[in-house]
Amino acid sequence: MxxxxxxxxxxxxxxxxxxxxxxxxxxxxxxxxxxxPSGGRTRPARTAPARGRRPGAVPPRSARPAGVxxxxxxxxxxxxxxxxxxxxxxxxxxxxxxxxxxxxxxxxxxxxxxxxxxxxxxxxxxxxxxxxxxxxxxxxxxxxxxxxxxxxxxxxSRMEFGTAGLRAAMGAGISHMNDLTIIQTTQGFCRYLEKNFSDLKKRGVVIGFDARAHLSSGGSSKRFARLAANTFISQGVPVYLFSDIIPTPFVPYTVTHLKLCAGIMVTASHNPKQDNGYKVYWENGAQIISPHDKGISQAIEQNQEPWPQAWDDKLIDSSPLLHDPYALVNKEYFKDIQKQCFYRNINKETNLKFVHTSVHGVGHKFVQLAFKAFDLSPPFAVPEQKDPDPDFPTVKYPNPEEGKGVLTLSFALAEKDGARIILANDPDADRLAVAEKQESGEWKVFSGNELGALLGWWIFTCWKNNSRDTHAIKDVYMLSSTVSSKILRAIALKEGFHFEETLTGFKWMGNRAKQLMDQGKAVLFAFEEAIGYMCCPAVLDKDGVSAAVITAEMASFLATRNLSLSQQLKAVYDEYGFHITKASYFICHDPKVIQQLFDNLRNFDGKNTYPKSCGRFKVSGIRDLTTGYDSSQPDQKAILPTSKSSQMITFTFANGGVATMRTSGTEPKIKYYSELCAPPGNSDVEQLKKELDELVNALEKHFFQPEKNKLQRQTDAT
Structure with a gap:
């Protein structure tokens, strides 16, 4: 009572x-x-006065409560x-x-x-x-x-809602993903959408989910998705709730295809098995950026009490506001990505064999359908990893970016069936890793930057070969994040199209792509070094399904020219200049040390002075996206958005090297990304690698100073 x-x-x-x-x-x-309380002193605990007694009066024969x-x-x-x-x-x-x-x-x-x-x-x-x-x-x-x-x-502490939505372990309490926090988050999101869209109750939202589940807490992606749907439907908002597991790219696709107000995907992507997440898309089909994250977060704080019947997700099954877009999107999505299929006859006849792994995630069925849409024979599926399994029993981390450790079963199947190429999706199928068997018999796992170079070259080549308007190139764009390889910039400079870089993350690339498309521009491709690729303009986010099948078509085409992916990558670098990359991180659990490290870089030889050199390498340019400084701009103000809440400095060197130092938003890490960009004709790869190694060593010694700052190296942490 x-x-x-x-x-x-x-x-x-x-x-x-x-x-x-x-x-x-x-x-x-x-x-x-x-x-x-006030330090170690005592303070009396006040009690409400009895009826008829003045406030503060002590009743007869009763002691004032003693403080503790x-x-x-x-x-x-x-x-x-x-x-x-x-x-x-x-x-x-x-x-x-x-x-x-x-x-x-x-x-x-x-x-x-x-x-x-x-x-x-x-x-x-x-x-x-x-x-x-x-x-x-x-x-x-x-x-x-x-x-x-x-x-x-x-x-x-409550989970913080940011531009990436929520991501945390499933379990009890406000710091975990559970029924209550999902309801609270969705209530806030619903109220925020009501303020921004007068037609929300006409257009509605889409909600999808992956196969994650957590037995001990009772949480699962499907359960969370249904609770979120129930929250919206209780307020009269139509919900397009997928009836089965889907890849993350299906949600942004559905938002734009059905002209909805927003989308939610319940997934933790490649995170450990105990985690889950709540990813949000705006009406433009891109992930949200500021100030939406702050507005949604505030609305969540204002709507924490569960609304009536918030827990009863069975109510949605009889609601006329519930719609299932599964069949429609399965049909329309594959129809749209078919527009990126240019060599159907070669696909039909290729003898090239592929292995695919979904790493216990959702990707298997959808990659099979994508191959069918391109008239490619289906890839061999790794049987132990084909079906969704929230325990991810065959891998330590369900992240194909980890490389060979995640691909052990794929290598074995490829050797058995004579496949030369392996395609690996992460559990929500929005990212892609690729490996190719070399003539030596060894397997090469392509980095995100290397596959980005190949896909950028391929997609532009296909566009150029199929474009009838020679002047259209002035409206062609490609994008990559600022910590990714600059290879697209080199291709753009030679071929005549536009290249832009954005801040880290597809939330920035997706929103920028939409802005350009609204201006009548053609955004052919975008990528980030963390194996994320946007190969099809119908999805304004990274999409591992379309990337997988487009990579397969590229490999099939190259096979008719007796070329492997590795050989074509070298050809790209020969033509546009070698781009050698190296990335790593240091662990630091003390925010004060991290702050001091970056402060030292900004006051290197006195107040407000940056380093002029790093070892023997001369610094030719500096961009500080924390303070907004950019030495390359006439007014010395950075063009990219800045944020004082995170640290990020990029150094350009006279030898063509670039190095970015940044803090992680989710982990106690200081990351660095380095690249040596050589002009076309400089084909001494080993010398370039040696020079980049020397630059990285100087960066660590002079800028990170790991011994002085007690930083833990990545190799020591693994």
Whole structure:
């Protein structure tokens, strides 16, 4: 039952707040707020006055409540146990009896100066989510144990909604992906869309999901997608919910194809098996960028109480607002990517064999259909990895970017069946890794930059061979991220089309591509070094399905010229200049050290001075996207968007080398990306590699200073 107003007024000060919040099945309850201790001093806990007594008066023959110093009351686990015993909710909607103030105190060195804030989060979770018995049981057990450390992990901080949406481990609490946090996120997103689209209830949204699931917490991509759909439908918003697992690219495709307001994909892509995510697309079919992330985040904070019937996802099955786009999109998507098929006769006749792995993800069926759409014989599927499996049992990390370690089974199958090329998608099929057997018998796994060079060359060549308008090239564009190889720039300079670089991530490339397309430009291709490729303008995001089949057609065509992918890559570099790349990172868990490292680079030889050299290598240009400085611009202001919340400096060297140092937004890493761009004709690859190695060594020694800053190298971390 809900508490009466009188009982709410009698709560001790840490639980006294004027606002009411609806919890559970709709019962009103007071929302606890934190106590305000002052160092080691004591502070009396105020109590609400009895009826008819002036505020602050002490009733006759009763002592004023004694304050309790921070840290008193016994070990923190015991204190939390006493304070939380009453917090285990007996029935949904009931608010627990408030613990004594003394029981709320835990040491100040903990994340909370007292347990009131922690109990607030626990209480909200407990009174809102017994609908999921598994997460409910997890928290209930931790409360019974008084497990401060684990409760802090679960409730210490809410997942931050950013331009990439959400990504975290599945489990209990506001720091994890679970039924409650999905409902809260979707409620905020729904309210934000209502503010931005007057026709939201006419156009609707699309929601897709992959095959991830987490047995111990009861979470799964499908469950989360249905809860999200239920949230929108409860507000009268049409939802196009895929009835089965799909590749991530299907969601942005559906947004633009059906002219919807937004899209949601529930996936954690190539993350470890315990993770899941909530990826958001805007009406233009691209991932959201600022300020949408901030607006959605604020709306989530304002809509945390589950709406009526929020938990009952079965309600959507009988709703006229629910639509299944699966059959339509399966048909239209493959029809659209067929526009990138230029050598159908060669595809039909090729003897080239391919192996494909979906790494226990969703890609198998859709790559098979893509090959059929291009009249290619289906690739051999790695049987152990063909079907979706949320445990990813055959790999340590389900990320084909890891290279040969993920491709062991693919190599074995290729050797057995005589296949020369391996195509590997990540679990949500938005990225692609490619390997090719060399004449030596060894397997070469192409880097993201190398495959980007090949696909860029191929897609432009196909466009040029099929374009009837010789002047159309002035409206042709290709894009890549600023930390990716500059090979597309070299091709563009020689061939006459436009090249642009964007900030890291397809959210930037997708939005820029849409802007250019709206201006009547043709964006043929975009890529990032992290094996992401946009080969088809119908999808404004990386797409591992279309990239796989287009790579297969390219390889089939080259085979008719007795060329391998590796040989063609060398031909591209011979014509446009070799681009040798090297990337790595250092681990640093101290934000102050990271800040000081970058501050030192900005004040290298005095205040506001950048390095003029790095070892023997002369610096010819500097771009700092944290401060907005760019030495190459007339006004010395960077053209690309800047952000003071992240560190990113790019150094250009007189020898043609480029090196970017940046912080990771999700991990305690300082990453670097280096490239040596040689002019056409310089074919001494080994000498170029040696020079790049020397540049990287100088970068590490003089700019990173790992010993001084106590940085952990990538090789030491793996």
């Amino acid at each position: 809900a508490q009466s107003a009188a009982s709410r007024r009698s709560l001790p000060e840490p639980f006294s707040m004027p606002a009411l919040r609806r919890v559970g099945s709709g019962a009103a309850a007071a929302l606890p707020g934190p106590a305000r 110093a921070v840290g008193s009351g016994g070990p923190p686990a015991a204190q939390l146990h006493r304070g939380c015993k009453a917090l285990v909710v007996r029935s949904r909607g009931a608010y627990p009896k408030a613990p004594r103030t003394a029981a709320l105190q835990i040491p100040a060195e903990r994340k909370w100066q007292n347990a009131a804030g922690l109990l607030t989060h626990v209480c909200l979770h407990e009174t809102s989510s017994p609908e999921n018995p598994k997460t409910y049981a997890i928290v209930k057990q931790l409360l019974a144990e008084g497990n401060v450390g684990e409760l802090q992990k679960y409730f210490g």
